[in-house]
Amino acid sequence: MKAVVYRRHGGPEVLELSERAVADPGPGEVRVRVVVSAVNPTDWKARSGLRAEPGAEIPETVPNQDGAGVVDAVGPDVDGFAPGDRVWLIIAGAYGPASGTAQEYTVLPAAKVVRLPDGAGFDEGAGLGIPALTAHRALTVAEDGPSRLSPGALAGRTVLVSGGAGAVGNAAVQLARWAGATVIATVSSAEKEALARAAGAQHVLRYPDPSLGTRIRSIAPDGVDLVVEVAMGVNAKLHTEVLRPRGTVATYGDDRGTGTISLDFGTNLWLNARYQFLVLYTVGEDKLRAGAEDITAAMADGALRLGEDRGVPVHRFPLAETAKAHAASEDGITGKVLIDVGPAD
Known part of the structure; x- marks a missing residue:
């Protein structure tokens, strides 16, 4: 062969x-x-x-x-x-x-x-495969959130997807919308804004923008429930501006970063913020199978394409x-x- x-x-x-x-x-x-x-x-x-x-x-x-x-x-x-x-x-x-x-x-x-x-x-x-499995894991690690995805599982929740036109970002937008979330995506260009909207994001914001946190808060006054993050170091300050108390940042990348992340202790402390780092190779077979089952269900529904x-x-x-x-x-x-x-x- x-x-x-x-x-x-x-x-x-x-x-x-x-x-x-x-x-x-x-x-x-x-x-x-x-x-x-x-x-x-x-x-x-x-x-x-x-x-x-x-x-x-x-x-x-x-x-x-x-x-x-x-x-x-x-x-x-x-x-x-x-x-x-x-x-x-x-x-x-x-x-x-x-x-x-x-x-x-x-x-x-x-x-x-x-x-x-x-x-x-x-x-x-x-x-x-990998993008959707990564997105599924990111969407199911919040303290107050679901461990599995299905229609309505994220109803009433607001998800911020950093890099909404990337492969994982796109899968996160599609899966979050299938599960009933309100999705805010951030992108770097008009071309990528069109892609994030095609994926289903209800709100798409451009970066860099010093008022990005304020603009996100205008959409989610009480803060976002979950951030799916591809640029952890660059956006660390933004997280403290937009997370609700007990909100979660699920991060799989440090794009444009240095590989070292600095977090403001006091702000995160009072937010009771949760940070979940994730990579599929060590996430565990049970998590991979759960993700595969939910992803297959989303594909069967026509919600993931x-x-x-x-x-x-x-x-x-x-x-x-x-x-x-x-x-x-x-x-x-x-x-x-x-x-x-x-x-x-």
């Missing part, structure tokens, strides 16, 4: 198209014929060697965590899946260096495979141009980068 691999850390040029043997699924495993693979920042950061020891030798690695396709074979002791089932995958590449989705077939534990609902395409299955009409422009590449796909994501292209791996039928 065709597979993209890298054998050393580096730029997109280390990715190469090669031939690999198709593996058989073992006990509890499922083999999936990949139709669409997606690129996330975590993929090119892993490829570049972020957090790896300098000069470390690495096994031949297939990149990309997210993907969707069709069950091709099931191993012993697998219930609930059969060849022909349409599925999406939960951080596939975390299972091992050979399990990434930039290849025609991947073998994964059944727990990492989720049935794709009718009406949702392979693009949604691949493109909404890709495409410019939902605020997510799609950029497609063939498998042989995976290096270009990684470069596009790394260069900060707006929208979702997808790789066409195999036929849908």
Whole structure:
């Protein structure tokens, strides 16, 4: 089968198209014929060697965590899946260096495979994995909030989504609206404002703006219940201006920051503010499964989709141009980068 691999850390040029043997699924495993693979920042950061020891030798690695396709074979002791089932995958590449989705077939534990609902395409299955799982976690960590999402679960609550035109931001807007929240999104340009509104945000504000906190308070006089934050350090002061007492900041990024965050102790103390840092790799299997179930329900309802009409422009590449796909994501292209791996039928 065709597979993209890298054998050393580096730029997109280390990715190469090669031939690999198709593996058989073992006990509890499922083999999936990949139709669409997606690129996330975590993929090119892993490829570049972020957090790896300098000069470390690495096994031949297939990149990309997210993907969707069709069950091709099931191993012993697998219930609930059969060849022909349409599925999406939960951080596939975390299972091992050979399990990434930039290849025609991947073998994964059944727990990492989720049935794709009718009406949702392979693009949604691949493109909404990590962003939607991250957004789901962010929306379910508040002290006074729900631990699961469903229609009405966030009714009466106001959610501030920082970077509402980004992949996680877009998923957070769509999921929060599905769950009944009032959503305020912040963006940096008119183009991104249009994308955040297409995702469903009722209020979209531009930054930088020294009066941003005042403008948010004019929409939410009692303060926002929850902030989904991509730029933790830059927006730390803003949080204290707009959070309601016992409000929560769920942060997954420090864009434009230094990697070190300063918090005003007294203001946060009197707010009883909660800060939740989150990354999917250590969040726990129970949280991943809960998120996958709710995301699948939102897709089934038509509430979670890709495409410019939902605020997510799609950029497609063939498998042989995976290096270009990684470069596009790394260069900060707006929208979702997808790789066409195999036929849908």
